[in-house]
Amino acid sequence: MAGKTLLPGEATLGVMGGGQLGRMFVHAAQSLGYRTVVLDPDADSPAGLVAHGHVQSGYLDEAGLQQLSAQCEAITTEFENVPAQALEQLAQSRVVAPAGSAVAICQDRAAEKAHFAASGVACAPYAVINSEAALQAVSEDLLPGILKTTRMGYDGKGQVRVRSRAELAAAWAELKQVDCVLEQMLPLALELSVISARNAQGEIVQFPVQQNLHIDGILAVTQVPAPAVSEALQAEALASAARIAASMNYVGVLCVEFFVLQDGRLIVNEMAPRPHNSGHYTMNACDVSQFDLQVRAMAGLPLRQPRLHSPTVMLNLLGDLWFDAQGVERTPPWDAVLALPGTHLHLYGKSSARVGRKIGHLNITAATAEQAEALARQAAALLGLPTAW
Ligand code: ATP
Ligand code: MG
Numbered sequence: 001m002a003g004k005t006l007l008p009g010e011a012t013l014g015v016m017g018g019g020q021l022g023r024m025f026v027h028a029a030q031s032l033g034y035r036t037v038v039l040d041p042d043a044d045s046p047a048g049l050v051a052h053g054h055v056q057s058g059y060l061d062e063a064g065l066q067q068l069s070a071q072c073e074a075i076t077t078e079f080e081n082v083p084a085q086a087l088e089q090l091a092q093s094r095v096v097a098p099a100g101s102a103v104a105i106c107q108d109r110a111a112e113k114a115h116f117a118a119s120g121v122a123c124a125p126y127a128v129i130n131s132e133a134a135l136q137a138v139s140e141d142l143l144p145g146i147l148k149t150t151r152m153g154y155d156g157k158g159q160v161r162v163r164s165r166a167e168l169a170a171a172w173a174e175l176k177q178v179d180c181v182l183e184q185m186l187p188l189a190l191e192l193s194v195i196s197a198r199n200a201q202g203e204i205v206q207f208p209v210q211q212n213l214h215i216d217g218i219l220a221v222t223q224v225p226a227p228a229v230s231e232a233l234q235a236e237a238l239a240s241a242a243r244i245a246a247s248m249n250y251v252g253v254l255c256v257e258f259f260v261l262q263d264g265r266l267i268v269n270e271m272a273p274r275p276h277n278s279g280h281y282t283m284n285a286c287d288v289s290q291f292d293l294q295v296r297a298m299a300g301l302p303l304r305q306p307r308l309h310s311p312t313v314m315l316n317l318l319g320d321l322w323f324d325a326q327g328v329e330r331t332p333p334w335d336a337v338l339a340l341p342g343t344h345l346h347l348y349g350k351s352s353a354r355v356g357r358k359i360g361h362l363n364i365t366a367a368t369a370e371q372a373e374a375l376a377r378q379a380a381a382l383l384g385l386p387t388a389w
Contacts, residue, residue: 004095005300006073009033012052013298014072014094016059016086018045020348020358021275022078024283026051028291034299039068046348047078059086069094074298076252080106080273081152097200097298098252098273105248106273109150109181119247121240121268124183124259129172138168142184147171150179159217161185187262191269192226194241195279197253197293197303204242205293205303207286209234210278212257213389218356221376221389222278222314224285225369229260236266244271253294255279277316277358284344284363285312310342310365313376317360321383322353329353336382340375342366 006013013029015022018040026036026047037053038045048054053071057064059082068075074095077087080103087100105111116123127138129147147168149158160171162182172180191212198204211226212219226234241256255276257269279290286306288296296303321332337343347360364379366372380387 004073006034006095006298008299008301011035011073011299012037012071013295014039014068014075015047015051015078016068016075016082017078018042018047018054019078020046020350020360022047023050023348024280024289024291024346025076025078025275025294028289029295032292032295034295037068037071039064044351046350049349059083065089076274076294076298077103078274095298095300098250098254102248102250102252103273106271107151109148109153109270110179112270113181115248116244116268119240119244121244122265123268124186126181126183128179129182130179135169135172138165138182142182143168144185145182146185147175147180147182149175150181157217186259186267189260189262189264190228191257191259192229192237193255193257193276193278194237195253195255195276195282195290196241196245197290197297198245198250199297199303200251200300202246202249203303204245205305206238206241207279207282207290207306208308209237210281212278215386218318218358219277219316220386221316222281223369223373224281224308224312227369227373233260233264233266240266240268244268252297253279253290277361278314280346280361281312281314281363282306283346284365285310310367311369311372312366313364313372315362315364315376315380315383315385316358317347317362317383318355319353319357319359320355321385322359323355332383337362337379340364340379340382342372342375343379 012035014037018038023046029036036051038047038051039055055064055067084100084104090096105115110128144163147160162168162171193210195207209226211223213221245254253275255272259267275290282289288306324330342365344363364376377387
């Protein structure tokens with residue numbers, strides 16, 4: 001089914017998952033005149049609330065999948081834990097981008113690392129821990145390390161830092177002995193990511209490299225242009241991301257996350273088969289956003305190289321902001337934040353703020369990177385977010 005052109009205003013596009021990424025996909029599709037349908041089990045999902053249609057069902061529910069495919073010409077996904085077999089089933093009668101086979105690789109850290117190796121891109125030294133024997137056989141070189149469940153991890157969940165064999169054994173028990181990878185703890189200088197979009201003809205376009213700061217395992221700040229990454233390293237990251245996408249014949253938007261080590265080496269961390277939190281800056285900084293390209297790729301529309309028109313800082317807004325120092329719920333001072341020039345607030349319409357939950361993001365655009373950074377620090381100070389980055 002891949003390669004079919006679905007013209008704006010004429011087709012219905014579907015998305016598996018109703019979170020904020022689905023919501024921003026729906027907005028982008030709607031602005032091109034597409035009808036949209038979301039499949040999500042939650043009656044109040046952020047994307048379900050804004051789409052033309054909402055199929056309220058589980059991701060493997062036979063009737064739900066049939067309803068979705070009956071209503072849509074093409075279907076994408078907004079999170080990587082949608083069962084790959086559901087995507088494969090939908091692909092029998094509909095355009096599905098990305099394919100279930102690519103999502104299956106991204107869902108499993110062991111498969112993902114094998115794919116990086118096959119693409120000729122270095123990742124952290126690691127071992128798969130899937131048995132008592134594998135645990136015993138772990139090389140000392142991997143310690144200290146991070147034990148990560150192979151499946152279902154996000155925002156640093158499903159990860160335990162371990163310094164010794166004893167801690168490793170305890171951590172694996174704590175993770176209920178599910179399949180894991182143990183990664184060597186690397187000396188990071190900084191983190192970056194690349195968003196690529198690839199179509200069924202194999203054409204690829206890429207946004208500029210993003211520099212990302214994580215706090216407590218969750219993305220906090222993204223800066224573009226990346227302030228501390230050399231041209232050569234940016235070129236290497238873009239080329240590596242393109243190889244990773246091409247070698248799985250990927251169609252859609254793909255985010256690849258990298259580490260830059262203290263010795264300057266570039267190491268791939270992980271990837272997501274969808275738009276990514278670190279690509280939200282594109283909504284205000286570029287002439288097309290990552291969500292526009294997601295729509296174009298699945299609809300078979302031309303992909304054009306996006307152009308960054310404004311240096312931008314993105315601040316992630318977590319539920320923590322909705323509570324004051326005494327833990328009393330409040331509304332953050334948006335009026336003061338929006339009084340700053342170049343501020344673009346995106347709230348996801350989530351029904352309840354919870355500590356650690358992603359509720360929105362704030363893009364701060366300016367004529368120069370220095371101005372964007374200074375304004376972003378002012379906004380962060382008004383909101384009570386960290387300003388030391
Ligand atoms: P997300 O879904 O938010 O991207 P995740 O839960 O999938 O996160 P990872 O990207 O694997 O988790 O790790 C989260 C963060 O932990 C990384 O961004 C990095 O800061 C740190 N980290 C992960 N692996 C390593 C490593 N091998 N060495 C050093 N730091 C690491
Ligand atoms: Mg990550």
